[in-house]
Amino acid sequence: MYPELALVLGGCKTLPKTGCTSHGLSPATKIIMLTMTKCIKEFIYIMDIETRFRYMDFNISIRCILCVVSMLSNIECNAQKIPKSIVRNFSICIPRNVDSINFKFATDGYYSMKEIEGSSFNLNKDTFDINIIFYKRGMLLYNFFDYANKYGGDSKKYLSSVYHGIEQDKFYKGFFWGVYKISNDTIIAQVIFNRGKALLASWDAREYKFLILNRTTLEFLKMETRSLNNPTKEQIKTLQKSMQNRSFLHIEFIHYDYIPPYDNSWLKKLDWIWCDKSKK
DSSP states (O other): OOTTHHHHHTTSTTSOOOOEETTEEOHHHHHHHHHHHHHHHHHHHHHHOGGGOOHHHHHHHHHHHHHHHHHHTTOOOTTOOOOHHHHHHOOOOBOSOGGGSOOOSOOSEEEEEEEEEBSSOOTTSOEEEEEEEEOTTSEEEEEEOOTTOTTTTOHHHHHHHHHTTSSOHHHHHSSEEEEEEEETTEEEEEEEEOOTTOTTOOOEEEEEEEEEEETTEEEEOGGGOEESSOOOHHHHHHHHHHHHTEEEOOEEEEEOSOOOOSTTOTGGGOGGGBSSGGGO
């Protein structure tokens, strides 16, 4: 076996902590990448030569691959930044002051939108709740939920737990955080999903539009949805087809006193998202 595999065969726990340096992948991460490559080569070598296809070697190779892939999903890589193409495609920034936003809808709570599986409004089909918080600061949180199901999917209980400091990490470091502006009777929102610290994850940024029907009701303009990831023509067609095959009910406002502040949002800490850098 290869020397690097000794680390893996020991149970994975002996591997040094992975991460990124200012110059890219850390030495520990490079070791894991090299180990995975050699594991795969070893596995293919065994598979190709029947005379050497022994259960022990097969078992060891499987352990090697599964273990390394598992660790790769947890590699922290703070040095990886949001692609410049996404930054350029963000045309909205956090305003200089709250007074610059002409609020035509309620913001002392959150909005809930039901998505119905399929293109027809059949309530017998599976439905999904998409929750949105619009902050007066010009920021929003799109599609938050009780991700660990600790509160039985109860959005209010989940928000309360974040508000009181019990559940904060996923709320502020995950989900789709973004910015918005109001143009006439339409809310234009641009959001980006925090790729987290997983090496194999990717950034995802989108633009959504909502029609303001009254102070407590919005309508999702699904066909106005667009990707901010510099999509190809084929990807644009795929997104449009996907939206055509989805149905959404009107977005209803839910008043709630325990809305977590946006102060600890990861997006707020980025210089480029501010209209006035000094307001950060």
